[in-house]
Amino acid sequence: MFKLCGFQFLLVIQWAMCQNLGDLSLAGPLKDMNFSIPEGAGVRPIYQFISETPVIFRATGEKDGIIDIVPKTGMLYLNGSLDRETKAVHRLQVECLDENGDVVKGPYSVTIYVEDINDNPPKFDQTTYTGVVRQNSRAGKPFMYVHATDPDDPTTPHAQLTYSILHHFPNPYSDMLFQIDSTTGAISPSRTGSFYLDPQKQNTFTLVVAVKDMAGMTTNAFTSSTDVIINVKESLWKAPPTIYIQENSTETHPVNISQVHSNEADVIYELFEKEGLARFPFSIDRNGVIYVTEPLDREKKDSYLFYAVTKDSVGELVDKPLQIKVIVKDINDNPPVCENALTVFEVQENEGGGSTIGTLHATDMDEKDTLNSRLKFSIESQVPAVPSSNMFIVQQDTGTLQLMSSSLNKQTAANYSLKVMVTDADFQTICEVQVHVIDINDQIPIFEKSDYHNVTVAESIPVGTVILEIQATDTDEPDTGSSHIIYQVEEGDPNHKFIIETDPETNRGFVKINKALDFETDKVHNLVINATNPEPLVSGVQYNASSRTLFKVFVTNMDEPPTFQQPVYTANVSEDIPVNTLIVKAEAYDPEGDTVRYSLEGDVKKWLKIDSSTGNIYTASALDREYKELYKVDIVATETKNAAQRSKIPLILHLKDVNDNPPQLVTDYPTFFCYPVRGGEKALIQATDVDGHVYVPRITFSLGDDMETKKNWEISKVNGTYAHLSPKHGNFEEKVYIVPVIIKDSGNPSLENKVNLEVNVCQCSSEKSCYIKLQHENSKPSVGQAIGILLGVLLVIGAIIGGVFFHMKYKQKNEKKSQQKDAKDQTECVELNQ
Known part of the structure; x- marks a missing residue:
C-alpha cells in the first residue's frame, strides 16, 4: 500500500512535518471531502487526515496508480501528474484501521476534480480545405467552413477557439478578398471580394487560416493553421439577352420566356417594374423561370423594362437587381386608317394637267418602316365620270392626288367624289375624297x-x-x-x-x-x-x-411722364468708398420737353444722395456690406411743371466686401473645466467674422503673449472657425481664470482681436455642468469683514428706525387732514339739508 520511492516519500513526509495540523485547509479529521486540483505538475501532497488515536489509513477506489495515502500519517498525495483529458474525476474511499486490520472509522468518500489547464493546442479537422465561390457572391455570405477542436475543458477559455486569416495568396488588392467569422469559421467574400472576384483574372486563391485557443486574447494561446484552396467560378447571376415576344400570341399562357440563376441556394425570386403599369404581364417562379402571363399587344406597348431580384428568408436582397428587357415583335394586325372621314380638296378650273391637288393621309398602327405598315393608294371610283372617268390620278406610295388633264370646268362638274383604296400587306380601307372645282380668280377687289x-x-x-x-x-x-x-x-x-x-x-x-x-x-x-x-x-x-x-x-398730343434712358440702373462698388463718390448718373427726358428733377425713394439707411438737376447719385455716408449686400432704392423723375407726371425705376447697389471687421469670439455657451482638473480635457471655442470670405472664414487662434497664460493653457485649431482650449496641468484652483486669446482673420490686410476669455474651474454636477458651492457654515469672517458687517447692521437698524419715525409723522398728518375734511363734509351736509 505504501509505494512511494524514497525521494518522493521524503518530500511528502517533509511537507507533513512542516504543516500546522490546525490548518483546516491542509489537514483535518477524516470525513467526506471534495478537492479541485489542476492537472499536471507531478508529485505533490493533497491533504492530511488526522486521527486522535493511532490508526492506519487506507485509500481505495479510482487511484489509477497516481493517487495514494501514507498509512501511518494519513497523508493523501499524488505520485504523478493528473490529466483531465484522460480522467476528469477520481472517486476514492478512505478509512481507518486498527492494529488488527479492522475498520474503526469510515469509509468516507473523497472526490478529486481535475482542473483543466491549457495544455492542448487546437487542431483542424482537415489538413487542407477546398471550397468554391461564385463571382459577385454576396459579401458576408459563407460559402464554406473550417473547423478545429481542442480537447481542453470546453467550459473554459482554454477550448474557446478564434479563427483568422493569416495570409492570402495572391492578394492583388490592398484589402483582402475573403473574410472569416472568428467564432464559426465561416469563410465569405469581403465587400472588396464581392466586387472584384473574377475567374478571368484569377480563378484560384490559397488562404492560410489560423485558429487560436484562449479566445485569442493572450499571447500564450496555442495556434494551429491550415491551407484553404478556393476556386472562383463565373457568376450564375447574369441578365439574359433581350427577349423577343411576338404580339397576340395564341399559345397557352403563361409561357416560359427565360430563366435566371442566383449564386446562392434557397433564395426567393421576385420581379419588379418602375413604370407603374396597370397590369404587369410577367411572373417568375421559385426556380427563377420567367413567364409572360398573357398575350401582348405591340400597339399598346412595344417594350418592357423590369428587374429580377433575389431575397433571403428575411427579405434582404441577395444579388444585385438584373435588368430584363422584352421587345414585342410586330405582326400585321392593324388595317390602314383614313386620317379624315372625308378629305376635301379645292382646285381651280384652269389648273393644268399634272397639277397637285393635295395629299390624302392615312395611318397604320403596325410597326413603322416595316412591310406591315407600308401603305399603297389607288383610285377605285370617280363620280361623276365626266368629261372622263379618269380625271384624277393618285401616287401609289405617297397618296398625292394630281390632275390627269386640264379639262376641269365648273359648269360641267362643280364637285367630284372619289373612293381611294388604301392597302397594306393584308388589309384594305376605302377613304372618301371630295374635289371642289372653284372659279378662277379673274376679278379684283x-x-x-x-x-x-x-x-x-x-x-x-x-x-x-x-x-x-x-x-x-x-x-x-x-x-x-x-x-x-x-x-x-x-x-x-x-x-x-x-x-x-x-x-x-x-x-x-x-x-x-x-x-x-x-x-x-x-x-x-x-x-x-x-x-x-x-x-x-x-x-x-x-x-x-x-x-x-x-x-x-x-x-x-398728351402730357406724358418722363422717360428714363434705362429700365434699371446697377452699380458695383466697394463698401469702403469715400463719401461723395459718384456712383451712377441717371438720365430721363420728358417727351413734351419739360424740365425734369430727380429724387430718391426707399433710401432707408440714407447712404445715398442725388443731384436733383443732373441725376448724379453720390454716396452720402459710409456703406456697410455686412448690413446689406444688395441695396435697392428707387430713382424718381418728375416734371417741374406737373408734379403728377413722374416715373420711377430701381437702382440696385451691389456692395463688394472689404476686410473691415475683426473676428469675434462666440460666447453663446460657458467655458469651464470640472474641478479637479485631471488632464486631457478640451473646451471648444468658436469665432465668427461677419466679413465675406470665399467658401468659409479662416480664423487662426493663439494665446496672449504672457508667461502665465502659456504655462497654464494651450490652444489647438479644429477648423476655420473652431479651436480647442486645454489646460496643461491639473494644478488649478476653483475660480474663474481670465485667458487672453488672440483671434486673427485671413483678410488682406488681416485683422485681429484680443479677447479675455473667462474660464471657470468649478465643481461639476453629475450632468457635467458647473454649480456654485455654498460657503461652509464653520468659516469665520476676517476682522475687516466683521467691522463691515457691524457697520452694515447699524446702518440697516438706523434706516428702519428712521422709516418708522417718518411713517408715524405722516400718519398723524393724514389723520388730522381726514378729521378736518370730515368736519367740513358734515357742515356741508347740514347746510344742504337746511
Missing part, C-alpha cells in the same frame, strides 16, 4: 371709297382700338380664295403701328392700333391701303387703283 379722308386719335389710344372701318367687294365665287379679301398697309407705316383685320363673311376691314402712337415722333400718318385675294389672279388680270384707298391719321 374694288374699294367703295378711294379716300377715307382724316382720322384724329390721341397718342394715348390703347393698342387694339379700331379707328376706321373700310370696305371692298369682289365678284368672284363667294367663300373661295378668289373672293376673300386681305387688306394691307402698302405705304406710310414703316414701323407697323397699324393692322387691318378682315371679317371673313362680309369682307369688311377693321383698321386697328398695332403699336403705341407717339405725337413727338409722328404727328401724321399718310396711309395707303391695298386689297388682294389669297388666290393668285389669272394671267392677264392685275390689281389697279380700284384696289387701293388712302386716309390720314392725325395724332394729338
Whole structure:
C-alpha cells in the first residue's frame, strides 16, 4: 500500500512535518471531502487526515496508480501528474484501521476534480480545405467552413477557439478578398471580394487560416493553421439577352420566356417594374423561370423594362437587381386608317394637267418602316365620270392626288367624289375624297371709297382700338380664295403701328392700333391701303387703283411722364468708398420737353444722395456690406411743371466686401473645466467674422503673449472657425481664470482681436455642468469683514428706525387732514339739508 520511492516519500513526509495540523485547509479529521486540483505538475501532497488515536489509513477506489495515502500519517498525495483529458474525476474511499486490520472509522468518500489547464493546442479537422465561390457572391455570405477542436475543458477559455486569416495568396488588392467569422469559421467574400472576384483574372486563391485557443486574447494561446484552396467560378447571376415576344400570341399562357440563376441556394425570386403599369404581364417562379402571363399587344406597348431580384428568408436582397428587357415583335394586325372621314380638296378650273391637288393621309398602327405598315393608294371610283372617268390620278406610295388633264370646268362638274383604296400587306380601307372645282380668280377687289379722308386719335389710344372701318367687294365665287379679301398697309407705316383685320363673311376691314402712337415722333400718318385675294389672279388680270384707298391719321398730343434712358440702373462698388463718390448718373427726358428733377425713394439707411438737376447719385455716408449686400432704392423723375407726371425705376447697389471687421469670439455657451482638473480635457471655442470670405472664414487662434497664460493653457485649431482650449496641468484652483486669446482673420490686410476669455474651474454636477458651492457654515469672517458687517447692521437698524419715525409723522398728518375734511363734509351736509 505504501509505494512511494524514497525521494518522493521524503518530500511528502517533509511537507507533513512542516504543516500546522490546525490548518483546516491542509489537514483535518477524516470525513467526506471534495478537492479541485489542476492537472499536471507531478508529485505533490493533497491533504492530511488526522486521527486522535493511532490508526492506519487506507485509500481505495479510482487511484489509477497516481493517487495514494501514507498509512501511518494519513497523508493523501499524488505520485504523478493528473490529466483531465484522460480522467476528469477520481472517486476514492478512505478509512481507518486498527492494529488488527479492522475498520474503526469510515469509509468516507473523497472526490478529486481535475482542473483543466491549457495544455492542448487546437487542431483542424482537415489538413487542407477546398471550397468554391461564385463571382459577385454576396459579401458576408459563407460559402464554406473550417473547423478545429481542442480537447481542453470546453467550459473554459482554454477550448474557446478564434479563427483568422493569416495570409492570402495572391492578394492583388490592398484589402483582402475573403473574410472569416472568428467564432464559426465561416469563410465569405469581403465587400472588396464581392466586387472584384473574377475567374478571368484569377480563378484560384490559397488562404492560410489560423485558429487560436484562449479566445485569442493572450499571447500564450496555442495556434494551429491550415491551407484553404478556393476556386472562383463565373457568376450564375447574369441578365439574359433581350427577349423577343411576338404580339397576340395564341399559345397557352403563361409561357416560359427565360430563366435566371442566383449564386446562392434557397433564395426567393421576385420581379419588379418602375413604370407603374396597370397590369404587369410577367411572373417568375421559385426556380427563377420567367413567364409572360398573357398575350401582348405591340400597339399598346412595344417594350418592357423590369428587374429580377433575389431575397433571403428575411427579405434582404441577395444579388444585385438584373435588368430584363422584352421587345414585342410586330405582326400585321392593324388595317390602314383614313386620317379624315372625308378629305376635301379645292382646285381651280384652269389648273393644268399634272397639277397637285393635295395629299390624302392615312395611318397604320403596325410597326413603322416595316412591310406591315407600308401603305399603297389607288383610285377605285370617280363620280361623276365626266368629261372622263379618269380625271384624277393618285401616287401609289405617297397618296398625292394630281390632275390627269386640264379639262376641269365648273359648269360641267362643280364637285367630284372619289373612293381611294388604301392597302397594306393584308388589309384594305376605302377613304372618301371630295374635289371642289372653284372659279378662277379673274376679278379684283374694288374699294367703295378711294379716300377715307382724316382720322384724329390721341397718342394715348390703347393698342387694339379700331379707328376706321373700310370696305371692298369682289365678284368672284363667294367663300373661295378668289373672293376673300386681305387688306394691307402698302405705304406710310414703316414701323407697323397699324393692322387691318378682315371679317371673313362680309369682307369688311377693321383698321386697328398695332403699336403705341407717339405725337413727338409722328404727328401724321399718310396711309395707303391695298386689297388682294389669297388666290393668285389669272394671267392677264392685275390689281389697279380700284384696289387701293388712302386716309390720314392725325395724332394729338398728351402730357406724358418722363422717360428714363434705362429700365434699371446697377452699380458695383466697394463698401469702403469715400463719401461723395459718384456712383451712377441717371438720365430721363420728358417727351413734351419739360424740365425734369430727380429724387430718391426707399433710401432707408440714407447712404445715398442725388443731384436733383443732373441725376448724379453720390454716396452720402459710409456703406456697410455686412448690413446689406444688395441695396435697392428707387430713382424718381418728375416734371417741374406737373408734379403728377413722374416715373420711377430701381437702382440696385451691389456692395463688394472689404476686410473691415475683426473676428469675434462666440460666447453663446460657458467655458469651464470640472474641478479637479485631471488632464486631457478640451473646451471648444468658436469665432465668427461677419466679413465675406470665399467658401468659409479662416480664423487662426493663439494665446496672449504672457508667461502665465502659456504655462497654464494651450490652444489647438479644429477648423476655420473652431479651436480647442486645454489646460496643461491639473494644478488649478476653483475660480474663474481670465485667458487672453488672440483671434486673427485671413483678410488682406488681416485683422485681429484680443479677447479675455473667462474660464471657470468649478465643481461639476453629475450632468457635467458647473454649480456654485455654498460657503461652509464653520468659516469665520476676517476682522475687516466683521467691522463691515457691524457697520452694515447699524446702518440697516438706523434706516428702519428712521422709516418708522417718518411713517408715524405722516400718519398723524393724514389723520388730522381726514378729521378736518370730515368736519367740513358734515357742515356741508347740514347746510344742504337746511
